[in-house]
Amino acid sequence: MTTSDESTIKRWRERIMLVVAPFIQQLILPVGAIILALLIGAIFILAIGNNPITAYIALLQGAFGDIFSIGETLEATTPLIFTGLAVAFAFRANMFNIGAEGQFLMGALAATWVGTSLELPSIIHLPLILLAGIIVGGLWGGAAGLLKAIRGVHEVISTIMLNFIAIFFIGYMVTGPMKEESALDIPQTAKMLDTAQLMKIMPPSRLSIGIILAVLVAAFIWWLLWKTTVGYEVRAVGLNFFAAEFGGIKPNYNMFLAMLISGGLAGLGGAVVISGLFLRFQHGFEPGYGFTAIAVALVGGNNPPGVVLAALLFATLSQGALGMQNVAGVPQDIVLIIQALVIFFVAAPQIVWAFPEWIERRREAAQAASEGGQA
Amino acid sequence: MNEKVPVIEMRDVTKVFPGVIANDHINLAVHEGEVLGLLGENGAGKSVLMSILYGLYQPTEGEIFVRGKPVAITGPKVAIEQGIGMVHQHFMLVPVFTVAENIVLGDEPITNVGTLNTAKAVNEIKALSEKYNLEVDPHAKIEDISVGMGQRVEILKTMYRGAQVLILDEPTAVLTPQEIKGLFEIMHSLTEAGFPVIFISHKLKELMEVCDRVTVIRRGKMIGTIDIEDASPQILASMMVGRDVVLEVEKKPSQPKEVVLEVENIHAVGLNDLPVLNGVSFKVHAGEIVGIAGVAGNGQSELIEVITGLHKANSGDVRLNNETITNHSAKEIIHKGIATIPEDRHHRGLVLDFSIADNGVLGSHDQPPFARWIQRMFDAIRAYADKFIQEFDVRTPNQEAQVKNLSGGNQQKVIIAREIGRKPDLLIAAQPTRGVDVGAIEFIHRRIIEQRDAGKAVLVISNELDEVMGLSDRILVMFHGEIVGEILAKDATEDELGLYMAGAKRNTPSSPKEVSK
Numbered sequence: 050m051t052t053s054d055e056s057t058i059k060r061w062r063e064r065i066m067l068v069v070a071p072f073i074q075q076l077i078l079p080v081g082a083i084i085l086a087l088l089i090g091a092i093f094i095l096a097i098g099n100n101p102i103t104a105y106i107a108l109l110q111g112a113f114g115d116i117f118s119i120g121e122t123l124e125a126t127t128p129l130i131f132t133g134l135a136v137a138f139a140f141r142a143n144m145f146n147i148g149a150e151g152q153f154l155m156g157a158l159a160a161t162w163v164g165t166s167l168e169l170p171s172i173i174h175l176p177l178i179l180l181a182g183i184i185v186g187g188l189w190g191g192a193a194g195l196l197k198a199i200r201g202v203h204e205v206i207s208t209i210m211l212n213f214i215a216i217f218f219i220g221y222m223v224t225g226p227m228k229e230e231s232a233l234d235i236p237q238t239a240k241m242l243d244t245a246q247l248m249k250i251m252p253p254s255r256l257s258i259g260i261i262l263a264v265l266v267a268a269f270i271w272w273l274l275w276k277t278t279v280g281y282e283v284r285a286v287g288l289n290f291f292a293a294e295f296g297g298i299k300p301n302y303n304m305f306l307a308m309l310i311s312g313g314l315a316g317l318g319g320a321v322v323i324s325g326l327f328l329r330f331q332h333g334f335e336p337g338y339g340f341t342a343i344a345v346a347l348v349g350g351n352n353p354p355g356v357v358l359a360a361l362l363f364a365t366l367s368q369g370a371l372g373m374q375n376v377a378g379v380p381q382d383i384v385l386i387i388q389a390l391v392i393f394f395v396a397a398p399q400i401v402w403a404f405p406e407w408i409e410r411r412r413e414a415a416q417a418a419s420e421g422g423q424a
Numbered sequence: 425m426n427e428k429v430p431v432i433e434m435r436d437v438t439k440v441f442p443g444v445i446a447n448d449h450i451n452l453a454v455h456e457g458e459v460l461g462l463l464g465e466n467g468a469g470k471s472v473l474m475s476i477l478y479g480l481y482q483p484t485e486g487e488i489f490v491r492g493k494p495v496a497i498t499g500p501k502v503a504i505e506q507g508i509g510m511v512h513q514h515f516m517l518v519p520v521f522t523v524a525e526n527i528v529l530g531d532e533p534i535t536n537v538g539t540l541n542t543a544k545a546v547n548e549i550k551a552l553s554e555k556y557n558l559e560v561d562p563h564a565k566i567e568d569i570s571v572g573m574g575q576r577v578e579i580l581k582t583m584y585r586g587a588q589v590l591i592l593d594e595p596t597a598v599l600t601p602q603e604i605k606g607l608f609e610i611m612h613s614l615t616e617a618g619f620p621v622i623f624i625s626h627k628l629k630e631l632m633e634v635c636d637r638v639t640v641i642r643r644g645k646m647i648g649t650i651d652i653e654d655a656s657p658q659i660l661a662s663m664m665v666g667r668d669v670v671l672e673v674e675k676k677p678s679q680p681k682e683v684v685l686e687v688e689n690i691h692a693v694g695l696n697d698l699p700v701l702n703g704v705s706f707k708v709h710a711g712e713i714v715g716i717a718g719v720a721g722n723g724q725s726e727l728i729e730v731i732t733g734l735h736k737a738n739s740g741d742v743r744l745n746n747e748t749i750t751n752h753s754a755k756e757i758i759h760k761g762i763a764t765i766p767e768d769r770h771h772r773g774l775v776l777d778f779s780i781a782d783n784g785v786l787g788s789h790d791q792p793p794f795a796r797w798i799q800r801m802f803d804a805i806r807a808y809a810d811k812f813i814q815e816f817d818v819r820t821p822n823q824e825a826q827v828k829n830l831s832g833g834n835q836q837k838v839i840i841a842r843e844i845g846r847k848p849d850l851l852i853a854a855q856p857t858r859g860v861d862v863g864a865i866e867f868i869h870r871r872i873i874e875q876r877d878a879g880k881a882v883l884v885i886s887n888e889l890d891e892v893m894g895l896s897d898r899i900l901v902m903f904h905g906e907i908v909g910e911i912l913a914k915d916a917t918e919d920e921l922g923l924y925m926a927g928a929k930r931n932t933p934s935s936p937k938e939v940s941k
Contacts, residue, residue: 276800277798292771293775294734294772295754295766295787
């Protein structure tokens, strides 16, 4: 090979690295955290007398073994994408939205009402349901944002309180005004009308078109954050309140806006889950998507593509857990340990970073040695 | 003098941090009865070197000798035992304690029943303060005394613990000119009593005035030690920077035109509703630079924030080009034509985690050509960033670099580029060269004067009296939230300004025209 060939290759490699490197940088932390968590999880599996490799294979098969499992895993991913985006977006404005659960539930309730009490053609009914979820979820998040913006009420406190208000309000609605009239007297709403149900796209699984909507919304939020002045202002406020204010950005308005959008995303998630999966609101429906969302946002680096991948990861772990228990006889609680470890390592990045830094140091040392040799 | 054994000698001291050599074989010796200046730009390694001497860092290589004996200074306690006393730039005093209580803190004389022996403490302090001409009131509370006295308390504190050598870290930054003179007198009486003093500064004039010798370091390397008889500010500056530097601000006489900014009887309150601005009035004309001098904390910061819409004025009027902008939003005021270099670039000036390009459009990020509706126009943003990076000589690998990775001077250039780039009618420059290297200072000053020569109105606020005097055409002095004096810069002397700054003199401008024409 001639020298010019080599330099061309080198140039191309540099160009590719310039584009790819930032992505790899962002991936090192979560991927490293997952690997470390799986390794430590393996120790636990060994300790209870099982083979970790069999267990992990069973886990993967439980999540992706056939069309049905793939569909179910993706269906479990859908709400986590919405709530994960909600938490991530608020985080960008330096707002800690603990209330995605309440916003999700309120959105779900609003969607249920529209889906059970209005009779409309599907093409109007479905968008209306989703819109209802966005609006009511947005109001629920926006309320916390408004309290913060005008009275300085800390959003962690207000969103926790709003979660309780949502849960008890829903309890009242589901056992009272919205309760289905039937002989059985079950505390649940009526079933969503046929025009109010999202299309299934991967039978026999229950996967609905909601997953596609989720990915599209993630793309939209990515665009909003990185390509628009709205995202620029929200991020500026989140990173330096005072510099943003100095630059003519209204920090309080942007904190309110971030919570409004955050709540809207969670509420949309609630609407999608009701019209795509559960089809009615049952008393005691508290799936915890809004809380898992905090972990999803954290692992996803508060960045929409990362959130989609993290939501898939958490859905995979929870869907695969059952398979692992049935096939390999490993209790599914192990998965909770692995989830906790992933969160732990992402929250303590120094532990994960130690590895690439070690590799980098070795490479630098090797380079220095070879350069020293040449000179 | 050099024949004698130095009181403190640092020999070949090297300190390596991962990836950085902060001190590279530095030699420094201070003898009995002399003031040794330590000169270097920000980040040259002065603080690291003194921290090694005070035991806060351990040297990677090299030795420290105290009166000829090698010692290992493993911590500040050892340093104090060896008689090394350090006065930090920011005072380490308890505000609600008295002067005497602060001085004896950590080494208190105790009565038979175990309580603080105040009488003994006061007597010892009085003896010390008379001996070295360090006038303090032992019974006054720290929160009630002046900055100058606070500094004397800090010096007494080190003396009380038996200091033999005194290190003063940038001691003049917070003082009025009169207080600086007082400090220099104290330093003389200390050296006369045999104490050596190490004086850390980057103010060349002060070094020339008070030092016997000056040691210069640049980028961690020892440049040399020069006797003051052989030195001049010019020589010191080029030793510090490594090239010739223009120290004097060169500018043509101003040609003031119409009034651009008019501030009339502004009142405002700060924390706890305490008044911070008590009826401030002044005008700035197109084509002139008005400087506001004053000791930090006399309302200068609030004044800028009121003008720029970040702090509420309770009464009074701010007019730009004859249009009222009092208490308008920051955004409106920016678009009306005021650009501001804020006094603290990390607090107000920059979003440190944003790229240079993103910081470069802060404030005009939603205006064409940088945005169309809510869509940001990245071609325009990038082109603009590339242009100002070149024009303002911002040293960076590329415009995508996060601003937090730039040096202080380059960060400041990003702000100045952004603000001047707004093409304002009024440019406000608050502490425009704080924490910036000499080379960058020269550049920034030139840019500010260019704005004036282009017919803009410029308002400069600085704690550095030299800067105000060098840049301004007209100087206002602020004291306790009021303008207490107005002088044409060509007639101003440091002494006179100092009297105004200390509140000892007033000439309330009854008719500004009379003074400015």
